[in-house]
Amino acid sequence: MKSNDLFKGKRILVLGLAKSGEAAARLLHKLGAFVVVNDAKPYEENEQAKELEELGIEVVCGHHPLSLLEEKLDLIVKNPGIPYSNPIIHEAIHRGLSVVTEVEIASLISEAEIVAITGSNGKTTTTTLIYEMVKNSKREPLIAGNIGTVACEVAEKAKSNQVMVLEVSSFQLIGTEQFKPKVSVFLNLFDAHLDYHGTKEEYSLAKAKITANQSKEDYLVYNIDDPTVCKIANESRASLIPFSVKQKLTKGFWIQEGSIYYNDQPIISLDSIVLPGAHNLENILAAMGAAITLGARLPQIEHVLQTFSGVEHRLQFVTEYKDRRFYNDSKATNILASQKALEAFEQPIVLLAGGLDRGNDFDELLPSLNNVKALITFGETKEKLAKTATEANVETIVYADGMEEAVLAAFEHSDAGDVILLSPACASWDQYRTFEERGRRFVDAVKNLETTLQS
Template sequence: MKDKNQFKGKRILVLGLAKSGEAAAKLLNRLGAIVTVNDSKPYVENEQAKDLEKLGIKVVCGHHPLSLLEESLDYVVKNPGIPYTNPLVQEAIHRQLPVVTEIEIASLISEAEMIAITGSNGKTTTTTLIHEMLKNSRREPLIAGNIGTVACEVAEKATNEQIMVVEVSSFQLLGTEQFKPKVSVFLNLFDAHLDYHGTKEEYGLAKAKITANQSKEDYLVFNYDDPFVRRMANESQATLIPFSVNERLEKGVYIHEGSVYYQNQAIIKLESVVLPGSHNKENILAAIGAALIMGAELKQIKHVLQTFSGVEHRLQFVTNFEGRQFFNDSKATNILASQKALEAFQQPTILLAGGLDRGNEFDELASSLRNVKALITFGETKEKLARVAKEANVNTIIFVNDMVEAVETAFEQSNPGDVILLSPACASWDQYKTFEERGKRFVEAVQGLNTTSKS
């Protein structure tokens, strides 16, 4: 049994609100902690802070005063998006205060065992697959983390008759000390979030914290085909379950002669799997490994793979309009994700891409542009993407200002049989609050084409 009184009377500073900060503050308050919330958004326009204040929680808004650390604090619970260069965070670390994220709180109170999924790409698809595969098994799966309800909210009510299936980011994992999933899934590692982590090595080390506290009684499902992930896995104390698209692995999950195998047992023929894109083979293998470890029924696994066609904003099929297929891949916030999306299609493709400039170039994208007949680009990175497209001999490159203009222009440049693909290769924050908002604007613009054509 987890001790849910462990936070009673503890002095805790919740730094940064958004969804996870608000959930952590409310939970810790319910658990009897003495909570102070600090958020950069001014109080007069901060509805979350006002709601928390009504619960008796102290709120300090508009700035991050170092004086907040002068009280005797037991924890700082940091919003994952706040960088460690923040002066308040740096001072807390200097004072040797535990600086954690809400996923750590969730792990400390959850009665349910956890499956935690991380990687540069494929987390949401894999998390969803595992959750679906575990349905109808002995223990009810609960989905949480970046993909659903904040993990600490789910953990508060979870029982040992349930399993938490949690998508976790490097930002969250960096703020963990005792986090110990029963099953960790490490999908891949690619140059991403370097503005936050500094180097790929540091980024990888943050991801590797998913297995840092695991023992032989726990499991690490990992991508054997990714050299960086394989090296990290070799340092884990967990029981290793590798997966590979390229090699037969007697103790893992692999593809051989058109079928998926788990420890030499045939699971399903690839021709029966409906999820599009070659990149999803890795996600499928990882999900099968994790689900079987935790008691999923083979019948349910097969059913999911024969019916599951993808998640919203992740290579999501939108519609077929006047012979053009539209796909929403707004969750492709880095180059690798867009490469994999582009490689899923053989048809001529109109690519919609662009967004927040994180300082990287896009030369690695060039080899995946061979079927792209036109680039419609927007946002801070449009000039960089245009340069790469030009060097890759993309015939048509057009700058636009918003998603409606992007979709209308893409349709004008397309022919029946073409794919029109939103796969930005960039974060959305220069123009949209989230990748979900960006994806919804795309879907709305596509739906608007039908209206326009009838008017």
């Protein structure tokens, strides 16, 4: 951790606990700041707040009183999940107070250089690939952010001979001011989280912050096939490393005649890759761009491509039962992610989908439903998804109340040789706390299917 007095003696309000808020509060307290923590959960039920109070940190629980702004504040660190429409955030910005997320704090105190990965889809897979590819190189990778340990906790212990591989969301990036990764990776941009950002333009502006402070000495690995990403890259001051799965490039990473090319030279055969799905080629090219920039060796990269078969909840193969193959893609929390999952298979698909209603329809999913023989739908969006499936001439549409019922219905409407795919196209929060919980419920239901069928 960099030794500095950046936060010493400063009065800082941490809004919202969860993992990131607690980590930020502990770190700032250790760095000599006067920290006040404000969390919506009542004090009596709030073990995190009680632990922080024992450290000498002031806690205010149960609501977000505007009176907290009456004390002179130097900074507000906001939990990414708290929307900017929240009255205390809205008023703080109106008063000209600086409001950041904990990744900003992490970036300011980290001795290790940061490679930051963002995009609407593929972040977790790409982050994991980079982490694995950089292993056994000159610098030890540390994984952080949405995929691993909170960024503050990793940054506090990181050394200059290491590199922090950080998955960052738009929720985190919007709350950055000086965030400056050595390497940024921008995968794609799709209409997502509009309930939080309001418009795609605001969502795009939040994502663009990943490269906003980069200079010529830094690098931006970007998807040249995505027009919005391309526009952001063209406005960046970083050194650009493009990748493409659609076109030949004179610089960067691209595909031709069964090989991955780097700067006009074939370096790895596509036959080396075991990760399923054409969409994962984008993630692989992006990861290679970042890894090689960070000094990863080609044999290590090839080893990863020969052995890495995916991450949990992202097109994760669960099992084969009675000649049906089950896949858990619970991390597909938007339409584009589900489109890519559906396009990864040639076999007939029984699709399990549905979840939180963010106000969008599912017309964009229509072209990807050609191979879907049955839809098992649940959650707040089940009527909308059923409407889209009807328009796509999906033969069978079934409503389910829970994951166990959905898995059983999926099996009953499948045949030998089919793929049974959980790819919800929606966030999980209407029924489950996280997409991980939803995915685990699916996996458990699949593993218990034989018992369920016999009962």
